[in-house]
Amino acid sequence: MNCVAGWCKSEAGEAVTIRPSILYFGTPVVLITTMNPDRTVNISPMSSAWALGDRVVLGCTASGQGIENLRREKECALNFPSPELWRNVERIARATGRRDVPAEKAAIGYEYVADKFALAGITQAPSETITTPRIAECPLQFEAELVEARPSNGSDGQPGFYIAETRVKRVHAHREIVVDGTNHVDPARWEPLLYVFRHYFGTGADLGKTFKAEC
Numbered sequence: 001m002n003c004v005a006g007w008c009k010s011e012a013g014e015a016v017t018i019r020p021s022i023l024y025f026g027t028p029v030v031l032i033t034t035m036n037p038d039r040t041v042n043i044s045p046m047s048s049a050w051a052l053g054d055r056v057v058l059g060c061t062a063s064g065q066g067i068e069n070l071r072r073e074k075e076c077a078l079n080f081p082s083p084e085l086w087r088n089v090e091r092i093a094r095a096t097g098r099r100d101v102p103a104e105k106a107a108i109g110y111e112y113v114a115d116k117f118a119l120a121g122i123t124q125a126p127s128e129t130i131t132t133p134r135i136a137e138c139p140l141q142f143e144a145e146l147v148e149a150r151p152s153n154g155s156d157g158q159p160g161f162y163i164a165e166t167r168v169k170r171v172h173a174h175r176e177i178v179v180d181g182t183n184h185v186d187p188a189r190w191e192p193l194l195y196v197f198r199h200y201f202g203t204g205a206d207l208g209k210t211f212k213a214e215c
């Protein structure tokens, strides 16, 4: 720290201790589609997701309709929007597919919405290995089955959220983001929508590739 006449300036790279209210350091937005009990389709926007092998692991608050549907139906579609779709995502940010909106959500403006496709202005595409439809406008869509949903309890002993492990059964990609004649997604043409400390971002220019890159 440099201090001159009472003004202190941090050196670049110097770390300060902070206590942020959330830890969303920047992960892609996923629109999870699931089947409601009345066989309509719900969309749950989320961003706590990571992939390894054929698995995608999701962090879902226990109070959402999406996790309830996923635990009951044991399947979902994971739809990855591009940055141009951020306003469509934000249109359903305050929506829940749960008729009895939890009090803590109602207090910050959440409302029950039966048809999130209409509200978001997006359309369904039928899946091939699961009943749950995909979202046609998302350039990348995974059909998945639930392997396990592990509850993570809050301080009251009730599940605060679930860590849901899913297995991807089929991958669909818009032709424009696939390297012609291959199974590879072209990282120069596919851009995920990132959720970074509650702001939406696209990704910047390609900085380079790792030694395992296939294209």
Ligand SMILES: Cc1cc2nc3c(=O)[nH]c(=O)nc-3n(C[C@H](O)[C@H](O)[C@H](O)COP(=O)(O)O)c2cc1C
Residues within 6 Å of the ligand: 029, 042, 043, 044, 045, 046, 047, 048, 049, 059, 060, 061, 062, 063, 064, 065, 066, 067, 089, 090, 092, 093, 094, 095, 096, 097, 098, 195
């Ligand atoms: C961009 C974005 C990212 C979100 N990330 C998550 C997340 O990772 N996990 C989660 O449980 N909720 C997340 N939420 C909040 C859920 O979308 C919210 O709980 C919503 O009510 C879920 O819908 P549902 O109740 O119909 O399932 C996110 C919301 C937005 C808009």
